Amino acid sequence: MKYSNPVVPGFFPDPSVCRVEDTYYLVCSSFNYFPGVPLFESKDLVNWSPIGHVLTRKSQLDLTDSPTNGGIYAPTIRYHQGRFYMVTTNVDHGGNFYVWTDNIYGEWSDPIWVDQDGIDPSFYFEGDTAYFMSNGTDDEGKSGICQCTLDIKTGKKLTPTKCIWQGAGGRYLEGPHLYKVADKYLLVASEGGTEYGHMLVCAKSDQIYGPYENDPDNPILTNRNLGGYQIQGCGHADLVSDLKGNWWFIHLAFRQLDRWQQQHVTGREVYLVPVTFIDGWPKVGHDGTTRAQFETDRIASDVSQSPVPNLTLANSQIGNQWLFLQNPDLANYDLSQLPEQVGLQGTTVTMDAAKDSPTFLGTQQRGIAFTLKTKVQLTAGEAGITAYMTDEQHYDLAVRKTATGFELFRRIRLGEARQEDHLISLPSDTDQLEVTLILTGSPDQYSFTAATQGQTYQLGTATTKYLSSEVAGNFTGVMLGIYAQKSADAASSWANFSQLVYQNQD
Structure with missing residues (x-):
């Protein structure tokens, strides 16, 4: 069959995968969004269904004051002796920890903390021994890929931490994973930074603590020299075998806005590439390189790759496809009328806030072309839809109550520049306004449309690239969402959002 990359489009970075019998499970980074660590399952590696999140309680995930480039970094998922483990880093609150569950569809444990520095932690199990590694510093102060053994029940170190590999010579060594293939230990990591120079490297050894021999063909995967190719930034991979014994890498990469426009807004996504071992080294x-399409007989010919589904309140879930920023105050969310509508109570925490949690629900922009549409009922304050990269980079289409009625407007926030324009006054003799808000995206621009009282209004466009990771200087992707907020002197009220639809159009 022929499949297309990315297999999970949108802001789902740092993928890790494991297989249990005939089912694959995938986790990704979530940074300062809540719940944390999205969890997917698949039977064929190309169709992935979201089944929830690993970190669903504040006791597991403290995001207090976590910035957009903070929170949860690269997780690893592993299965050992009937139990799932997910190990990751909360870079703002506590460092490295892991959680476990015996039911992948149920709750996970509270964190078990590991007294080891670094980020991108990973587990490797051999017999009853649990090996923990990260890209950090060992007990003698040597930096690189560092490893120790743990008491898996307590997280206590059983052996000193030892640096086992310092990479293949590239900068920013990260994302290590260890495997045993053909009686050799295979150590895979990334270098070059999670950007255009990203690359996958590996080494192997007869002994788990090395010494490790670099692959003579390093880097084993990179698109850094494919100029004019839309897929870039390949790296941070996890190796998995299928039921037939074939090997695959699940890895991150990103799509430029087009071949020659070197910005991306959909974040780092999940890609799939076949792997063949020759003389013990992965090809x-x-x-x-990673291509947009692969034709392979490794996947059954009757498998069909499904497109990204449209999202509605009826076929999606708050806390699964729709996420919060930082730890939310659930008192500001009325979910009692789902799936017909969701209520958001605005507070003085705005979408510009670097701290605290605004009243917001967002989903990943999964296509370069898309439409987000909703109907809003408002009596006071402000409510709208947003294309949100960070608190300093977002575009909003909103309605607010004024002294004489209501007002439609567009807001652009780019760093220190903040502008509200296309103001349209809507005099009203009622205390409530109902308005349809529409945000559309293309490679070049976002477009803003509103409809109310029998009239349709065009509220301009905004350039796409200014919400890109290259301009914003962060590691996430654009989230598309709804929000409510108010000024300090405004009355508190609820905004009701209905007919919420996200449509992918790639």
Whole structure:
């Protein structure tokens, strides 16, 4: 069959995968969004269904004052002796920890903390021994890929931490994973930074603590030299075998807005490439590159890759497809009328806030072309839809109550520049306004449309690239969402959102 990349489009970075019998499970980074660590399952590696999140309680995930580039970094998922483990880093609150569950569809444990620095932690199990590694510093102060053994029940270190590999010579060594393939230990990591120079490297050894021999073909996967190719930034991979014994890498990459426009807004996404071992070394993808399509007989010919589904309040869930910023105050959310509508109570915490949690629900922008549409009922304050990259980079289309009625407007926030324009006054003799808000996206621009009282209004466009990771200087992707907020002197009220639809159009 022929499949297309990305297999999970949108802001789902740092993927990790494991297989249990005939089912694959995938986790990704979530940064300062709540719940944390999205969880997917698949039977065929190309169709992935969201089944929830790993970190669903504040006791597991403290995001107090976590910025957009903070919170949860690269997780690893592993299955050992009937139990799932997910290990990750909360870079703002506590460092490295892991949680476990015996039911992948149920609740996970509270965190078990690991007294080891670094980020991008990973587990490797051999017999009853649990090996923990991260890209950090060992007990003698040597930096690189560092490893120790743990008491898996307590997280206590059983052995000193030892640096086992310092990479293949590239900068920003990160994302380590360890495997055993053909009686050799295979250590895979990334270098070059999670940007255009990103690359996957590996080494192998007869002994788990090394010494490790670098693959003579390093980097084994990179698109850094594919100029004019939309897929870039390949790296941070996890290796998995299928039921037939074939090997695959699940890895991150991103799509530029087009071939020659070197910005991306959909974040780092999930890609799939075949792997073949020759003389013990992995040969990856298409001559060491990732392409938009692969044709393979490894996946059954009757498997069909499904497009990204449209999201509505009826076919999606708050806390699964729709996320909060930082730890939310659930008193500001009325979910009692789902799936017909969701209520948001505005507070003085706005979408510009670097701290605290605004009243917001967002989903990943999964296509470069899309439409987000909703109907809003408002009596006071402000409510709208947003294309949100960070608190300093977002575009809003909103309605607010004024002294004489209501007002439609567009807001652009780009760093220190903040502008509200296309103001349209809507005199009203009632205390409530109902308005349809529409946000559309294309490679070049976002467009803003509103409809109310029998009239349709065009509220301009805004350039896409200014919400890109390259301009924003962060590691996430654009989230598309709804929000409510108010000024300090405004009355408190609820905004009701109905007919909420996200439509992917790639």
